[in-house]
Amino acid sequence: MKRLSKKTLLLAGAGHAHIGLLRRLSADRSKNNASNALIDTDIHLISEQPHTLYSGMLPGWMAGHYQLDDISIDTKSLCLRAGVRFIQQSITKITAASNTVDTSGNERFDYDVLSLNTGADTDLRGLSQADDYKGNDNRDDMSNDLRNEVIAIRPLSTFTIQWQQILDDARQSDQYRLAIVGAGAAATELVMAAQVALQQINGNHQVTLICGENLLSGFVPSFRQRVIKQLHRHGITMIEARATAYRDGQLSTSNDSFPVDAVIAATGVRGAAWTASTDLETVDNGFVAVNSQQQSVSHPNVFAVGDVATRVDQYVAHSGVHAVHGGAIEAGNLLAYLQGEALTEYQPRTRTLYLLSCGDKYAIGSWGRVSLQGRWVWYLKRQIDKRFVTSCAA
Template structure:
């Protein structure tokens, strides 16, 4: 039988497994490699922190979904690939042979972009590790009133985490957002940035447009030379390419991620597929956002079937504009579409409905792979 290895349990691979659960891939043995048997759905994590969801509501049982798809599960992390030998290297020291490989492992948060971060900071990714530590931060805030929490990163993750933590910790902690020299939400339209700043101001969250360059016990040093009191630094910067990619032998894009074509295949090794944050569409660059991974999922599933059957591949064409929905932790949310933006309870209800539908779809006995989300 042909060997198909799905490395990573990201949004696209969830949909691939759901498609295989509905219709088995004939003549192919499928193996899912994932460090954790459960995936946190990133769109709902700020809601979990704010107390609007339970942990269970924001998780997808990858192992159960893989069983329904007839796939074998290997609980391990990817540390390398030898594409010419068609071997995937695992953290445990083993290797997996493949005829086709699909990578949906996501990017990484570098531990070394900020001096001292590795020793002193909490990192938002991987999500399972961060969510394991979140209750400890809550407990620390309860024991130490006035705790100085500093979220580092001015993107969507940094904004949502800052307001969620402020909501959860209430008067127990002071929250500061170090947005970086680019400022808050630099890739979003001006209207949304103004609305987001108003939300942060109304919560008493200080926004600093400067880069964090060093973390020390009890303080954070900024690029401008000033120092900021900091008891709990939380790093929510953008993702970097996994370190193992640099020596993988796969052709990489200028940003260090896997260069892929419209059929989601590696430019250099067509038997390797890559989606989500680990990849870069060199013909159609787009932001690293879950919406693109979600929409690539059905195309990836179709192309893995095409690979197994020797049929032509489908093309994934990313949309020019993507809807962004950001939780404000108080029963409202922000929305942006192109230059348009809005905030309200109706936006939260919209986001809540989309997020719940995504997670619930993959808990059903027959997951709904055709969902069109954000």
């Protein structure tokens, strides 16, 4: 195997953490302020798409408040400005024993230090869709018949194509019925955005939320109540049962079965598909096990952050907030590791700001035990989100 004269830092995936690192490298480069750690280091980023869609703005795009460009980060250009080589491929295997990453293009890349930020897959395990259900492996198997496949919210790039097909189908229908399965904040945002979009096409169209019995279980009761009121305001039907199967346009739940034209799953995350082909230690069926410094517990030259990783020392939710904040610490640790310096721990804040959009220009916010709502909360969210995406283009 080729030995590298310079060190190689390989970044896999263009999630929140790597976007943050690229912004930092790009800013340093424009000020001629490169870190000493990087003088003898080549940096490569492997990601499946040249653009990264910003999930926080996806419901706003569905509801028609944004164009796709408004919610896209041009990862490839950001790499160019940061002095990072961009490789458009998917990683398929990591062999940490030999410091190599295999990709969908049948290439093998060596690394000295590897950073993983590939996110996770939608967890469809509770929702079988057909006799030949293939779980994670079905991501390239997009059929045109939405009456026989559950649409996973991830990968977002595939979802955006399928959402446009839903809108096309709804335009041809007198009474379109969409079901969204999930009980988290993302599911409630999606259902309200979808209802606003479908009602604009035809007032007979209807979106149903299948949420089981634990809607927004991680949030304070006042926040949960505010969200339920907004779901009612939009006339969204909530079914407190578990969706179990979808085939031939028929959605089965633990209580019932009824016809729908399409089903979207926002059912939480499971480990990324590639984690089935790695010797890195994983936990909970496919999340890379990391310590408080976001460092693999089995291979110290591998770091992982965001939804792809699970902390072994304490519970940290899989969320964009922790991908961003943990990512900033992880980025510093990559540079420190390259220089042989001490690593820093990521201490998640006990309170984080969560802003949940309600389809129209209205939003609910939560900060610890405090929750509030209004049009101004939506404008605040829009300002924060737009500032983030715009700053990636500067």
